[in-house]
Amino acid sequence: MLIKQAALLDGRIVDIRVDELVREVGAPPGDLAARHGEGVLYANGGTVLPGLHDHHVHVRSAAAALDSFLVGPPGVRTDTELRRLLSNAPPGPDGWIRAIGYHESVAGELDRSFLDAVVPTVPVRIQHRSGALWILNSAALGRVGLAEHPDGRLRSGERGWSDAVLRRESDLAELSRRITAYGVTGVTDATPDLDPAEMESLSSAQRRGEFRPRLGFLSPGKRILREDRLDLDDLARWIGERHAAGGPVAVHCVTAAQLVVAIAALRAAGSHPLDRIEHAAMVPDDTLADLADLGVTVVTQPNFVAERGDQYLADVPVAEHGQLWRVASLLEARVPVALSTDLPFGHGDPWTAMRAAVYRTTPSGVVLNAGERVSARRAVTMFLGRPERPGRSRSIETGQPGDLCVLSEPPATVLAELDAGMVAATVIGGELAYFAM
Numbered sequence: 001m002l003i004k005q006a007a008l009l010d011g012r013i014v015d016i017r018v019d020e021l022v023r024e025v026g027a028p029p030g031d032l033a034a035r036h037g038e039g040v041l042y043a044n045g046g047t048v049l050p051g052l053h054d055h056h057v058h059v060r061s062a063a064a065a066l067d068s069f070l071v072g073p074p075g076v077r078t079d080t081e082l083r084r085l086l087s088n089a090p091p092g093p094d095g096w097i098r099a100i101g102y103h104e105s106v107a108g109e110l111d112r113s114f115l116d117a118v119v120p121t122v123p124v125r126i127q128h129r130s131g132a133l134w135i136l137n138s139a140a141l142g143r144v145g146l147a148e149h150p151d152g153r154l155r156s157g158e159r160g161w162s163d164a165v166l167r168r169e170s171d172l173a174e175l176s177r178r179i180t181a182y183g184v185t186g187v188t189d190a191t192p193d194l195d196p197a198e199m200e201s202l203s204s205a206q207r208r209g210e211f212r213p214r215l216g217f218l219s220p221g222k223r224i225l226r227e228d229r230l231d232l233d234d235l236a237r238w239i240g241e242r243h244a245a246g247g248p249v250a251v252h253c254v255t256a257a258q259l260v261v262a263i264a265a266l267r268a269a270g271s272h273p274l275d276r277i278e279h280a281a282m283v284p285d286d287t288l289a290d291l292a293d294l295g296v297t298v299v300t301q302p303n304f305v306a307e308r309g310d311q312y313l314a315d316v317p318v319a320e321h322g323q324l325w326r327v328a329s330l331l332e333a334r335v336p337v338a339l340s341t342d343l344p345f346g347h348g349d350p351w352t353a354m355r356a357a358v359y360r361t362t363p364s365g366v367v368l369n370a371g372e373r374v375s376a377r378r379a380v381t382m383f384l385g386r387p388e389r390p391g392r393s394r395s396i397e398t399g400q401p402g403d404l405c406v407l408s409e410p411p412a413t414v415l416a417e418l419d420a421g422m423v424a425a426t427v428i429g430g431e432l433a434y435f436a437m
């Protein structure tokens with residue numbers, strides 16, 4: 001494929017010949033002539049970026065969320081609204097009612113008896129907004145062989161309950177269409193403890209073309225830390241084992257305590273150049289230098305400021321507001337940072353996440369940590385990281401992967417608006433994966 005008159009982010013206008021790799025970048029315009037049978041895409045001065053990479057998503061959960069009900073704020077805020085929604089919810093094709101996005105501010109800590117009172121016979125499965133907790137009613141517990149479970153609250157990583165609760169086949173093709181329409185050409189699945197069969201199933205969907213973006217996995221090197229069971233020695237031992245096996249680790253840290261323990265464990269075990277901290281939702285000042293020193297990459301989601309910022313401001317003590325979803329101060333401390341969306345727990349539009357990194361506006365319009373804002377150019381670049389090294393960005397040059405995001409507007413407009421609506425085409429391995437009609 002030949003892309004004519006593409007504006008690069010640095011303002012150069014070039015022609016790009018691309019197949020599995022970028023083969024030629026020709027400037028000034030007109031340098032590259034179309035060959036017989038070669039597809040030509042006229043960018044006409046529109047911006048062409050390396051394809052966006054979303055460095056932290058959950059592919060199966062995202063596909064399942066396409067036909068799930070949202071039972072958290074802002075759509076559902078009260079006990080009454082939750083009961084009304086669940087009692088009227090039609091079951092999906094497999095006979096289950098699935099809901100996502102639950103938060104305790106709606107109706108407290110849910111359990112099986114709460115759900116049984118609302119939906120007595122149809123299996124119901126509610127996923128907590130954190131993605132790490134599911135609440136099932138008795139009908140659902142019976143279906144997965146856990147009829148005797150005390151409260152129906154199943155936590156990620158707990159043994160003894162069926163994978164059927166977590167995973168099911170669902171429409172990866174529809175998810176793929178939505179993701180590629182954002183200009184995304186690759187994702188990293190951050191789901192912990194994915195088994196090899198599940199990874200193979202997703203990889204084969206990718207090879208078949210059902211799921212177009214390139215796909216990488218953090219599993220088996222991903223671990224979630226539980227606030228009530230922070231065990232430094234255990235974490236350090238696990239990190240040491242992963243490193244000895246030749247792989248990096250990714251440690252999920254959403255509280256300051258988790259981050260402090262993760263840093264101590266990485267100090268004890270030694271760090272690998274590709275180690276990552278996922279989320280880093282709370283970063284105390286005195287951890288900035290440690291993170292830089294360890295050389296770990298922070299993969300974070302400022303989109304949560306735009307999605308849940310008011311709730312953080314209400315729930316987090318005022319003295320700790322400055323620790324929330326930092327970006328600029330991490331970069332200033334020379335910590336490699338990449339952005340991601342945490343789809344489906346965050347909204348999957350990377351352009352929304354970029355705008356959040358630039359403006360940091362909560363839903364009610366408050367600016368959360370103005371000092372953590374970054375430039376639009378920087379925000380875009382943080383979605384252009386290499387899949388295995390998210391903090392190091394790609395550029396369009398000969399020999400790079402043939403994955404491109406073609407936008408309808410010149411760079412100045414793209415940076416001013418940061419809007420997914422400007423994505424005109426998405427190219428993966430030299431083939432059109434998305435084309436705006």
Ligand SMILES: [Zn+2]
Nearest residue numbers: 056058190342
């Ligand atoms: Zn996640």
